[in-house]
Amino acid sequence: MTSTLERAPALQLGSLTVDPAVVLAPMAGITNPAFRTLCREFGAGLYVCEMITTRALVERNAKTLKMVQAAPGEADAFSVQLYGVDPATVGRAVEMLVDEQVAGTRPAHIDLNFGCPVPKVTRKGGGSALPWRRRLFGNIVRAAVQAAGDVPVTVKTRVGIDAEHVTYLDAGRIAQDEGAAAITLHGRTADQLYSGTADWSHIARLVEEVSIPVLGNGDLWEADDALRMVAETGCAGVVVGRGCLGRPWLFGDLAAAFAGSPHRTLPTFRQVAEVMHRHATLLAADQGEVHGCSDFRKHVAWYLKGFSVPSDVRRALAMVSGLDELAGLLDGIPDQPYPEGVLGAPRGRTTPPRPVALPEGWLADRDDPRPPAGAELLVGGG
Structure with a gap:
């Protein structure tokens, strides 16, 4: 609704x-x-x-x-x-x-x-x-x-x-x-x-x-x-x-x-394919075509969720390395309505609960102002 x-x-x-x-x-x-x-x-x-x-x-x-x-x-x-x-x-x-x-x-x-x-x-x-x-x-x-x-x-x-x-x-x-x-x-x-x-x-x-x-x-x-x-x-x-x-x-x-509008988007597969290619193109422009297409691979399963796509095509898309290759694979998939059954369903990580890893003694003193020893990470992301 x-x-x-x-x-x-x-x-x-x-x-x-x-x-x-x-x-x-x-x-x-x-x-x-x-x-x-x-x-x-x-x-x-x-x-x-x-x-x-x-x-x-x-x-x-x-x-x-x-x-x-x-x-x-x-x-x-x-x-x-x-x-x-x-x-x-x-x-x-x-x-x-x-x-x-x-x-x-x-x-x-x-x-x-x-x-x-x-x-x-x-x-x-x-x-x-x-x-x-x-x-x-x-x-x-x-x-x-x-x-x-x-x-x-x-x-x-x-x-x-x-x-x-x-x-x-x-x-x-x-x-x-x-x-x-x-x-x-x-x-x-x-x-x-x-x-x-x-x-x-x-x-x-x-x-x-x-x-x-x-x-x-x-x-x-x-x-x-x-x-x-x-x-x-x-x-x-x-x-x-x-x-x-x-x-x-x-x-x-x-x-x-x-804005108070009831409009919602239900793209057909052809429209989704256009978005996929646009996404990969933007990644390629920023990272180079090979690295950009490699980075795009993680998104493939999310875009295809609920669509009818042959398993061999899914595998090929998950290993794509060029924009023309991506376009060819997407063109071979028949157009179809958006799978409304996936609407409202969780996406991405669904890891089960587990105890939180903490530094030794972390919970002992809430008012300790000292930064944890050796805690700075030397890489971005995370």
Whole structure:
């Protein structure tokens, strides 16, 4: 069933207006310049780059400096997400982005990642483990806000480490006190990873707790899910991650939904094939044809989900190495209606719950302000 609402208000982050109030969630290996460009061609909003490690940025790691480059057309709304565990390093990384403009343009928005549940991050005290150390968390947010000047800084986090170690309410209050422009909450704990169902009631609770805008994240598979989240929680906007995998036109649906329109997109296979080729072409332009097509392979199964495609063609598409080869394979697949049975179904990672890997003694003292020893990662992404 398609839902509608009156035109939703824009999201205001300092001087940055986001209309509609829709944000592309950073996803490692996914939200590169090509994918951000593709999504932006379908709808408006804010499109955040892959998570950037502050230590690697400060040390001017070549791969990281390339990852942080703004794509053509992003000058007015280039958005960067940073990961870091040391206030001084985070502050220096923000200075590089804002003052030195190492991305080629001054970012319009900076987000801080305190939501990543990946073991290689949490076992070092980073990501969704870090808000447990509330003084350290506050120091990092303060350092970023002070270094950013008039560039709005936001925070993304999860409900907590697990059900016994809930952090989001403290994180929201601290982020607000330290000058964050907004906070995004994913409605799962770190130990849930991407399993089960996101609990949006925590988003509603955070809306009641803080006066800064709260953005909701988790299980937004269709535009109507976003409308329902706004209605149920009172959140100021939504952050979309896995729901757009293989479906960048979702941002067009979201733009329509937030404008009060019932229009939703159900592309035929021929139309999906055009989007696939456009995506691969953008990747090839950025990375070279061989590397770009290789990078595109991870997207094939998401685009083809629910379509009738022979298994040998699927295998060939998953090993594609050139744009002409891709076009030939796609041309050989008969046109067909969009498989409505996949609408509203989860996409991407669905890993089962597992205990969160943490540094030894991490839970002992919530007010320890010291960065975890050896926690800085030397590579971007994650």
